[in-house]
Each structure stands twice: as C-alpha cells, then as structure tokens.
Amino acid sequence: MSTTEKTPEKKRVHVKTWGCQMNVYDSERMTGLLKPLGYETTETPEEADLVILNTCHIREKAAEKVYSELGRLKDVKARGGTIAVAGCVAQAEGAEIQARAPQVDFVIGPQSYHKLPEIIAKTARGTGENLYTEFDVDEKFDALEEGRQAEGYSAFVTVQEGCDKFCTFCVVPYTRGAEVSRNADAVTLEVRQLAQQGVREITLLGQNVNAWHGAPPVGASGEAWGLGELVRHLARIDGIDRIRFTTSHPKDMDDGLIAAFGEEPKLMPYLHLPVQAGNDRVLKAMNRAHTAESYLRQIEAVRAVRPDIAISGDMIVGFPGEDDAAFEDTMALVREVGYASCFSFKYSRRPGTPGAAMPKQVPEDVKSERLQRLQALLNEQRHAFDRAQVGRTLDILFEKPGRLDGQLLGKSPYLQSVHVIAPESLLGQIVPIRIEEAGPNSLRGVLV
Ligand code: 5AD
Ligand code: SF4
Numbered sequence: 216m217s218t219t220e221k222t223p224e225k226k227r228v229h230v231k232t233w234g235c236q237m238n239v240y241d242s243e244r245m246t247g248l249l250k251p252l253g254y255e256t257t258e259t260p261e262e263a264d265l266v267i268l269n270t271c272h273i274r275e276k277a278a279e280k281v282y283s284e285l286g287r288l289k290d291v292k293a294r295g296g297t298i299a300v301a302g303c304v305a306q307a308e309g310a311e312i313q314a315r316a317p318q319v320d321f322v323i324g325p326q327s328y329h330k331l332p333e334i335i336a337k338t339a340r341g342t343g344e345n346l347y348t349e350f351d352v353d354e355k356f357d358a359l360e361e362g363r364q365a366e367g368y369s370a371f372v373t374v375q376e377g378c379d380k381f382c383t384f385c386v387v388p389y390t391r392g393a394e395v396s397r398n399a400d401a402v403t404l405e406v407r408q409l410a411q412q413g414v415r416e417i418t419l420l421g422q423n424v425n426a427w428h429g430a431p432p433v434g435a436s437g438e439a440w441g442l443g444e445l446v447r448h449l450a451r452i453d454g455i456d457r458i459r460f461t462t463s464h465p466k467d468m469d470d471g472l473i474a475a476f477g478e479e480p481k482l483m484p485y486l487h488l489p490v491q492a493g494n495d496r497v498l499k500a501m502n503r504a505h506t507a508e509s510y511l512r513q514i515e516a517v518r519a520v521r522p523d524i525a526i527s528g529d530m531i532v533g534f535p536g537e538d539d540a541a542f543e544d545t546m547a548l549v550r551e552v553g554y555a556s557c558f559s560f561k562y563s564r565r566p567g568t569p570g571a572a573m574p575k576q577v578p579e580d581v582k583s584e585r586l587q588r589l590q591a592l593l594n595e596q597r598h599a600f601d602r603a604q605v606g607r608t609l610d611i612l613f614e615k616p617g618r619l620d621g622q623l624l625g626k627s628p629y630l631q632s633v634h635v636i637a638p639e640s641l642l643g644q645i646v647p648i649r650i651e652e653a654g655p656n657s658l659r660g661v662l663v
Contacts, residue, residue: 229263234271270302375421410454443471477520489529493548525555533582
C-alpha cells in the first residue's frame, strides 16, 4: 500500500455573483471552502470545471439574467463540467430552476454553503441530491468562521443574517429567513484573524445589521449587546483602523449605535440607512414601521454627533398607491437629507409578497419617469458631496493599484474612490491625501 499523501487534482471554479455585498462575501467564502478540494478560481466560465451562479432575487430582472446565463453555459456541460445555482433565486425558486434548466446539477440556498465540499463530492460520485435549501443558519456560521483567508486590506464580516421586518415589497424574509445574530466571540475571533493577515478595514454585514444583538464576549461587561457595543469592542483589536456596517433599518437605529459615531473614531463617517419613500401612507403600506419625520430625526441625531457624516440610502419609486403627491414627498425628503450616495429602484412586483397583490399598481412609464427625476436629484447631491471634498485633506486607505501606471486606488472615510499617484509601498496604508478634483465616479488627490 502506498503511504504517499494524495494531493487533490487541480480543478477550476468560476463564480458569477449578482446582488448585494452579502452575496459578494458568500462567493468569496465558497471559493475559500473549495480551495482544499483543489479548486482554483477562474474569471472565465469557458475554462471552468465548476460554475456557480450566486444569484439575487430582489428584483425580477435578476432572475431572468440567471436563466439567460444558464443558456450560455451549454459547453460547460458538454465538457462534463458541473453547474450549480446558489443565492436567493436558488432559495426561492429551486424547484422551478430544475424544471426550467435541467442542466443545473444542484441548487444550493445561502444556509447550506458550508456543505458545499460534501455536496461537490457527492455530485461527483453521482450520489448527490439536487436541492439543498433548508435553513440552518447557526451551523453555517460555525462552519464558516474557521481558517478564513483574507484578500486585500478591506474585508466583509457577516455578523447577522436574515430579516423579520417583512416590508411588503421584499423577498428577503422569505429567501434569507429569520434574523439571526452571530455571537460576539466568533466575530471577534474572525476579525482578529483578519487583522493578523493585514486587513485594516472591516465592514460588518447583515441584511439588518443594526438589529445585531448578542451575549457579550466571555469576560466582558453588560447583559445584552447591540451593534454599538460590538463596534466599540472590535475597535480595540490592534491593526483594525476602520469599521463600517451595512445595511441598516431605521427601526433598529438605537441611541448606543448613534452615539458610537460621535465617540468611536474608528467607526467611519458613513451611514447607509434606507428609507424607501418619503410619504407616510406609502411607508405604512410598505410596512416600514417608521415615518418620514422619524427618519429625518434620526439623521439629525447622527449629524449632531458626527456633522460630516455621509448619508446613503435606498429608494423605491412606484410602490402601489404612490400618486404624484406621494412621490413629491419622496423628492422633498431627499432634498432635506442631502444624500452623499443613494440607490434607487423602480418597484418590482415580487410573487408571494403582499405588495404584489395590492391594488393601485403604478404603470411602468410613470415609474420610469419618477425614477429619472429622482436619480437626477440624487446624482446632483452626490456630485455636490464629492465636490465639497476638493481642497480638503482626507485619510485614504490604499487598497489596490489604480488603472494608470504608478497610480493607487483607495477609499476615503466617506467610501469615495480616490485615485492618487503614489508608490506601491503605500498599499494597505492609511495616508493623508489632498483632494484636487472630483470626477464623475471618483476623486483625484495628491500626497501631502
Ligand atoms: N422592488 C424594488 N426594489 C426593491 N428592493 C427590495 N425589494 C424591492 C422590490 N420588490 C430594494 C430596497 C432595498 C434594496 C436592497 O432593494 O430599496 O433596500
Ligand atoms: Fe427587505 Fe425590509 Fe428586511 Fe430590508 S428590512 S431585507 S427591505 S424586508
């Protein structure tokens, strides 16, 4: 019998990712889990033995894109490759995918990623199933926390998953399940490991990240912690200089978290706090559990402790029952907030959500016209915010080489991309930079 250890055969995996940062993070974790099986990542599906489509279900076009992508993957199958569909479309429409796209070897929901190595092995032996969409979040968190390989100087860390809010337009409570918080000790361990690998900035992730709550770490004070306490705790880890979190719900924006923006210098002055609409009748129909006024008061409270903070958000136009006057309320709220950046979408009718069955659906052309007006205003605000940085000196974390020779690309505290002519030795460093110019999508600065 041979005693030599068997090294796994080299194979290639291609992961295509749609949707939110949670999906970006999950894709990284999946490729991380596949490394020990001999899988290297490749940018092109043409040379892949395994293709994973990590999908998003939040608006209808996303699911359609998945089906057309599956149509393009014919030769992966012809070469004997494996095709998997992951993410929220997988969770929501697993059976439909199998009926519509028989070339898919297996469908895997976000709560089952930790089983990926086992599933791949079973698929290769022909003993796999084709649907893995049960919910078992705790087990997933446990399996994923070990041996994380950091790439770069800024890393995402999942601290919370799922959502219990049931906004009437949204599929997330159905695809990602109930809110679950990862415990503080596990998060701390992962962040320490990342710091040891040179990570300087962490972004705490969750569908409802500010609903994070948990028992304090062993030996720490307090009874139940909220996200504000967790942020302050992680800020004490050597090497971690910047902390961000996304995405938040106004209902969970508690005083402790707001205060942290004023007191914890490592918490970056950037808050993504979606409001969705500016009219109270529409907000009520959306089941948002806040009003336009209560949202504005929260923004005021955050600005009182951190006046320079960049406010970001999400907006939906054309929710059922949104008339012209209600839409004008959204425009008025946007003018009052002054967003540094904001995502905006046309309402998309998602099967199974209460909004889909509501009367007074808004015609497509009206939605398009409103979206255009809203985006023109938001673009103006973004440019105004960017231009206001010209002449200031900002701390920039250099993350990677820029597009031009000799240039580095970094991020400002306000999450703006900044291009600077600077030596590569500054990668991973936080450096004061004078901002000289605001372009359409990024800033340009010089070393001071
Ligand atoms: N239609 C349009 N936008 C939606 N979002 C969520 N569901 C829908 C939908 N059915 C938007 C919300 C949310 C963001 C992630 O996506 O603005 O905050
Ligand atoms: Fe969806 Fe609302 Fe939950 Fe956000 S808070 S994930 S919009 S249901």
